[in-house]
Amino acid sequence: MPRDRIINAHNRPTSAAYCNFLQLLLVAITLAAALPVVADEISGKFSGVYGHETAISPAESETNFDVQTFAGGPDADSFSQVCERLKRRIEGIWLGDSPAEHWRPACQVVLHASRESYLASVGRSGGQTRGSSLIGRHGNMIVSRRIDLLVDQQGNTSALAHELTHVVLAGGLGGRPLPPWLDEGIATLADPDRKLSRHHRDCREALDRGTAFDLTRLITLQRLSSPNQFPAFYGQSVTLVDFLCDREGPEKILPFAALALEAGYDRALRESFDIDGVAHLERLWLDHVQTGQHPTPFQPVSLRSIP
Numbered sequence: 001m002p003r004d005r006i007i008n009a010h011n012r013p014t015s016a017a018y019c020n021f022l023q024l025l026l027v028a029i030t031l032a033a034a035l036p037v038v039a040d041e042i043s044g045k046f047s048g049v050y051g052h053e054t055a056i057s058p059a060e061s062e063t064n065f066d067v068q069t070f071a072g073g074p075d076a077d078s079f080s081q082v083c084e085r086l087k088r089r090i091e092g093i094w095l096g097d098s099p100a101e102h103w104r105p106a107c108q109v110v111l112h113a114s115r116e117s118y119l120a121s122v123g124r125s126g127g128q129t130r131g132s133s134l135i136g137r138h139g140n141m142i143v144s145r146r147i148d149l150l151v152d153q154q155g156n157t158s159a160l161a162h163e164l165t166h167v168v169l170a171g172g173l174g175g176r177p178l179p180p181w182l183d184e185g186i187a188t189l190a191d192p193d194r195k196l197s198r199h200h201r202d203c204r205e206a207l208d209r210g211t212a213f214d215l216t217r218l219i220t221l222q223r224l225s226s227p228n229q230f231p232a233f234y235g236q237s238v239t240l241v242d243f244l245c246d247r248e249g250p251e252k253i254l255p256f257a258a259l260a261l262e263a264g265y266d267r268a269l270r271e272s273f274d275i276d277g278v279a280h281l282e283r284l285w286l287d288h289v290q291t292g293q294h295p296t297p298f299q300p301v302s303l304r305s306i307p
Contacts, residue, residue, distance in 0.1 A: 002133045002166045002183065064103045070113040073151060083109060086161060090168045094186065096251040101171055107145035111157070118150040131159025133166040140175035161190035172254045173261070181218050182257055184234060185241030196238065203235030203289055212236060215282040219265060243288040247273050 065083045067076040091100055112118040115127075122132040130152075136144030145167050149157045165187040169178055177183070188199060206212035212232050213221065218240070224233060244253060252272055260268035266277040275281050 002135060002163075002170075064106055065109055066106045067109045067111065069111045070117075070151075073111050073113060074155070079109070079111070083107070083160070083164060086164050087168060090161075090165050090190075093250050094165075094169065094254060095172060103145060105144060107147060107167055109147045109149065112148060112150050115150060118148060121148045129159070131157070131163040133163040135167065135170045135177075137175070137177075142170055142175055145170070158192055162187045165190050169254075173258055176261065178257055179219060179260075180221060180223075181233070181237040182241065182253070185237035185239075186253065188234060188238040189241065189245075199231075199235045199238050200289075201235070202231035203239050206232035206235060207286070207289065215240075215285070216278055219278070239289050240285055243285050244273060246288070247275075 064087060065080040067080045067083070069076045069079065088100060091098070110121060112121070118130075119126060122129070126132050130150045132148045134144070134146045134148075135142060136146075147160075147163045147167060149159055149163070151157055166183060169183055169186060172178065178186075188196065191199075203212070213229075213236060218233070218236055221233070224230065241253065244256070256268050256272035259271060269275040269277055269281055273281075275284065
């Protein structure tokens with residue numbers, strides 16, 4: 001979770017409408033002899049895209065990430081290349097044909113061996129999290145990028161894709177921050193399937209109990225007033241982004257967001273998705289949630305396989 005948004009704290013089924021897209025891009029994660037680094041597996045909606053190998057140059061990996069590890073932890077240079085490949089994949093999904101951004105300053109990635117070390121960096125409110133991202137801004141200019149990750153006993157960093165997605169998205173609108181529901185909804189699509197399944201369940205339970213946000217409030221919300229709102233917020237946000245991706249594809253999301261910030265959601269929905277305003281979106285989204293499929297199990301790739 002980004003520490004500059006919502007509260008200082010801190011699945012996905014593949015639907016029939018998106019099958020053609022996934023069939024074109026679904027590639028198994030492999031250990032290539034020329035690239036001995038194993039990328040973390042990304043499950044959920046874009047598992048195939050995130051798992052596709054992308055060649056990078058040593059100069060690029062040195063440019064975008066500054067990794068700090070711990071004694072006996074993952075190799076910093078190898079982990080930097082993991083991050084670089086994930087960055088390229090995330091940019092390919094959400095930024096489309098836009099040229100890859102070379103980050104200045106580089107993104108600081110801090111790997112923690114213990115929860116005590118992790119919480120000392122992100123704060124006690126992050127006690128239920130395994131990753132956190134922090135974007136420093138001066139106006140629309142990004143002046144710092146940082147990701148903190150807790151490495152578990154098996155060597156996994158399951159939050160890497162989620163937090164790196166936040167950092168990539170931070171520059172997606174020319175430095176302007178995304179609305180919280182979009183920022184979290186997009187990043188959550190990179191989460192492990194078991195976590196996405198929980199978010200979908202939370203969304204349905206909030207709707208059944210009458211504790212869900214109405215969509216007008218959700219898309220204009222800047223901060224949550226209570227941690228009790230987290231389940232509904234995350235569940236609704238990820239299912240709403242998921243619905244929009246199914247309708248037109250992920251490449252439409254950021255242009256839609258830019259238009260919504262300038263001209264309002266009703267116009268942006270009509271021009272980007274042929275949806276007649278927020279009320280019409282709410283009806284379509286509710287039907288999407290009620291007919292959703294169950295996600296497949298997640299099997300993380302251990303960072304211990306990184307030399």
